[in-house]
Amino acid sequence: xxxxxxxxxxxxxxxxxxxxxxxxxxxxxxxxxxxxxxxxxxxxxxxxxxxxxxxxxxxxxxxxxxxxxxxxxxxxxxxxxxxxxxxxxxxxxxxxxxxxxxxxxxxxxxxxxxxxxxxxxxxxxxxxxxxxxxxxxxxxxxxxxxxxxxxxxxxxxxxxxxxxxxxxxxxxxxxxxxxxxxxxxxxxxxxxxxxxxxxxxxxxxxxxxxxxxxxxxxxxxxxxxxxxxxxxxxxxxxxxxxxxxxxxxxxxxxxxxxxxxxxxxxxxxxxxxxxxxxxxx
Amino acid sequence: xxxxxxxxxxxxxxxxxxxxxxxxxxxxxxxxxxxxxxxxxxxxxxxxxxxxxxxxxxxxxxxxxxxxxxxxxxxxxxxxxxxxxxxxxxxxxxxxxxxxxxxxxxxxxxxxxxxxxxxxxxxxxxxxxxxxxxxxxxxxxxxxxxxxxxxxxxxxxxxxxxxxxxxxxxxxxxxxxxxxxxxxxxxxxxxxxxxxxxxxxxxxxxxxxxxxxxxxxxxxxxxxxxxxxxxxxxxxxxxxxxx
Numbered sequence: 305x306x307x308x309x310x311x312x313x314x315x316x317x318x319x320x321x322x323x324x325x326x327x328x329x330x331x332x333x334x335x336x337x338x339x340x341x342x343x344x345x346x347x348x349x350x351x352x353x354x355x356x357x358x359x360x361x362x363x364x365x366x367x368x369x370x371x372x373x374x375x376x377x378x379x380x381x382x383x384x385x386x387x388x389x390x391x392x393x394x395x396x397x398x399x400x401x402x403x404x405x406x407x408x409x410x411x412x413x414x415x416x417x418x419x420x421x422x423x424x425x426x427x428x429x430x431x432x433x434x435x436x437x438x439x440x441x442x443x444x445x446x447x448x449x450x451x452x453x454x455x456x457x458x459x460x461x462x463x464x465x466x467x468x469x470x471x472x473x474x475x476x477x478x479x480x481x482x483x484x485x486x487x488x489x490x491x492x493x494x495x496x497x498x499x500x501x502x503x504x505x506x507x508x509x510x511x512x513x514x515x516x517x518x519x520x521x522x523x524x525x526x527x528x529x530x531x532x533x534x535x536x537x538x539x540x541x542x543x544x545x546x547x548x549x550x551x552x553x554x555x556x557x558x559x560x561x562x563x564x565x566x567x568x569x570x571x572x573x574x575x576x577x578x579x580x581x582x583x584x585x
Numbered sequence: 586x587x588x589x590x591x592x593x594x595x596x597x598x599x600x601x602x603x604x605x606x607x608x609x610x611x612x613x614x615x616x617x618x619x620x621x622x623x624x625x626x627x628x629x630x631x632x633x634x635x636x637x638x639x640x641x642x643x644x645x646x647x648x649x650x651x652x653x654x655x656x657x658x659x660x661x662x663x664x665x666x667x668x669x670x671x672x673x674x675x676x677x678x679x680x681x682x683x684x685x686x687x688x689x690x691x692x693x694x695x696x697x698x699x700x701x702x703x704x705x706x707x708x709x710x711x712x713x714x715x716x717x718x719x720x721x722x723x724x725x726x727x728x729x730x731x732x733x734x735x736x737x738x739x740x741x742x743x744x745x746x747x748x749x750x751x752x753x754x755x756x757x758x759x760x761x762x763x764x765x766x767x768x769x770x771x772x773x774x775x776x777x778x779x780x781x782x783x784x785x786x787x788x789x790x791x792x793x794x795x796x797x798x799x800x801x802x803x804x805x806x807x808x809x810x811x812x813x814x815x816x817x818x819x820x821x822x823x824x825x826x827x828x
Contacts, residue, residue: 374705411711421706424802425724434720435710467803487710 358544414489474505617681626692
């Protein structure tokens with residue numbers, strides 16, 4: 305049996321260069337004839353907080369869904385910590401990885417959704433401990449203890465036995481954040497987490513996410529329309545249009561001095577009239 | 586009229602025997618139908634085309650053939666092939682397969698009606714396929730499928746009347762016997778009332794299951810609350826709370 309050589313391992317230069325948390329390589333995503341992402345290459349370093357901005361339909365959410373394996377890749381590869389997620393190159397061929405292998409990687413990734421997606425057949429506490437107990441194999445006592453700490457940290461200590469549908473949208477989203485964190489993910493995907501919330505509740509959810517960003521080293525990939533939040537939390541912003549990265553910069557540069565015409569137009573439209581800048585508090 | 590009731594009193598123990606047969610068939614058939622409905626309903630959602638095709642074929646076959654002919658087949662043909670089953674088993678088998686095939690469509694449809702976001706959340710939490718189904722999707726689909734299942738259960742209760750064709754002395758059979766001593770109107774009237782009462786009890790039970798299932802999803806009152814009679818005071822208090 306010939307040993308297969310992984311071209312990417314070989315390309316490691318032999319140095320201890322940090323392996324990126326997420327790496328897209330020639331990723332293509334089609335829905336029928338509609339090409340959403342084409343030849344997409346980018347990396348997210350460990351601990352990075354990257355915000356994806358761009359008009360709707362630009363493929364931002366699709367990127368998160370591909371990382372979470374909610375959509376299948378049409379072509380190319382996604383690597384998580386250097387490990388191929390859904391497909392790998394074996395003997396020069398692109399082959400799908402086993403469900404078991406995918407699951408091992410998926411466990412390190414968490415996601416918070418626009419519509420919360422809490423399980424209505426479980427209480428708040430049951431929602432949070434479900435996966436830690438049944439997927440990670442934690443004891444119920446251990447998982448419950450951690451869940452209570454998380455509920456405390458998202459400001460809902462009294463809601464453990466409430467039903468999700470008895471909670472307001474903002475509360476539900478905070479439970480969903482706690483549920484994702486209970487899995488101790490290395491990577492957290494935030495998909496327009498405040499878009500379904502009343503404007504006055506947006507702040508409390510963003511405050512919690514800011515706190516998580518400040519107190520953990522979880523890698524975050526964020527899709528949001530909240531530019532101030534993007535500026536506060538992320539250390540890199542990527543502007544998407546037509547399934548491609550138009551511009552990539554630190555938030556300071558992106559929001560005060562965008563280089564690309566498309567970015568300028570987009571930010572102008574999103575941030576309203578005026579000079580198109582947002583303040584630094 | 587006098588003689589009608591005398592005849593009924595005399596026939597009552599036999600009618601109760603018949604009722605017992607009818608209930609056994611209904612409950613046995615319902616349990617088997619539920620198992621078959623879940624197996625075929627889940628099977629018809631599989632990726633594997635062979636298994637999926639097989640499940641669909643079984644569903645279509647039992648939906649598309651007459652229940653009476655199926656009963657005759659189990660009772661008269663199988664013995665010729667060396668498999669003689671008691672009439673009760675044939676009855677439960679026929680009812681279970683027939684109504685199970687119908688209910689499979691209900692199970693499949695209800696599972697498909699659970700919002701995709703729920704499936705996506707289970708994937709994001711790395712739950713396995715069986716955990717997804719058992720712990721998250723099915724409990725939600727269950728609340729959706731109960732009303733249709735109630736319909737089929739009532740259908741099945743009434744459908745049991747044809748088992749007298751395969752020698753089972755059920756409620757309908759004993760009603761026929763009763764008719765020989767009473768007015769036709771009276772005998773069939775008694776039978777209608779008994780079927781209606783059982784059907785109504787089954788409906789109440791299923792409604793209670795539905796209230797419970799919905800309450801578990803955080804919708805509607807609990808079964809205890811639903812069963813508590815509402816006095817004007819409690820109703821007013823409730824109205825006050827809502828206002």
